[in-house]
Amino acid sequence: METAAFQKRLQDHWTPERRTKFLSGKSFLLTPWQGGELLFALGLLNKDASMSADATRKFIQINHMLQLLLPSLKSLAKSFPKVRVVDAGCGNAYLSFLIAWYFRDILRHPLELIGIDHSQAMVDRANARAVQLGYQQSLKFAVADLQTFSWLTEYHKAFGQIEANLRPHCFVALHACDTATDYALAEALRLKADVIAVAPCCQAELARVWKDQPLAEQHLPMSPVMRAPHFRRVVAADMTDMLRTLLLRSRGYEVTATEFVASEHTPKNRLMLATRRGNYLRAAEQEFNSLKTALGEPILKLEALLKQTGESRSPHA
Ligand SMILES: C[S@@+](CC[C@H](N)C(=O)[O-])C[C@H]1O[C@@H](n2cnc3c(N)ncnc32)[C@H](O)[C@@H]1O
Secondary structure: OOHHHHHHHHHHHOOHHHHHHHHOOOOOOOOOOOOHHHHHHOOOOOOOOOOOHHHHHHHHHHHHHHHHHHHHHHHHHHHOOOEEEEEEOOOOOHHHHHHHHHHHHHHOOOEEEEEEEOOHHHHHHHHHHHHHOOOOOOEEEEEOOOOOOOHHHHHHHHHOOOOOOOOOOEEEEEEEEOOHHHHHHHHHHHOOOOEEEEEEEOOOHHHHHHHHOHHHHOOOOOHHHHHOHHHHHHHHHHHHHHHHHHHHHHOOEEEEEEEOOOOOOOOOOEEEEEEEOOOOOHHHHHHHHHHHHHOOOOOOHHHHHHHHHOOOOOOOO
């Protein structure tokens, strides 16, 4: 669609009344009336420049996610002449594009972002959108499986640089399904990414362990939870994230967990933001071990992967 024609539709649709109603007292970094062309290209705005209820939910999610990432992204831009970001399980790559927009139009700072997904169709579409929006120098998408991918290999293929000691500065995984989050976390930890942001989803691994093991029949303090399907699912998902948090802390990351969008929009709304601070933290390892014991000694994917890769314990090693 012609830029001028779409700008006119944006103006016509987003009347002051509609803007006020849309904002409902909130503030967004990117609004439909300012970032209309980007949002249209991402499929979040209709041809008449309106936004559907589904797209509004996604828009609110990614805007809030970007808001929460801003302090980290700004700090990375101050520290590094070019910031390297990974979007693991990027799917439609809304967040990748928002980050690219923020670096190009707001921070005006060089960025190299690679989005990884095992869906060829998603990756082709994201690359086509990057070209359409003029982001092809800073934004590349590659088909790979998070279970086996190597960031360095994909990065070299995409950006063609070979420097020593290259690492991603920021690793994001938004709603990468179940243990895909753990593969992303393990690779981020192995590479000693400065910032790791994950919004886990469908954390079903621990619930499966509890369901399949006879532990529930034993008289453990957690047995009633393990036996009750609803509580098992909910508690297991929360405990999985707590165990992940402790593993990250033990590797020297400061971790915060926040709700990044109100639960009426999606129940998958936890953002875990980890910032690399320092040395291996034995106290966090001890807490991890105690909690694991209380939960019936499950060995979850992230712990297994970290053992497998033998990733070093000190982030500054
Ligand atoms: C729920 S979608 C989230 C997409 C995007 N991050 C978002 O929040 O809009 C999960 C994405 O992860 C991808 N995915 C899941 N497991 C994967 C794996 N093992 N390797 C690569 N991609 C994976 C899926 O193809 C899908 O696009």
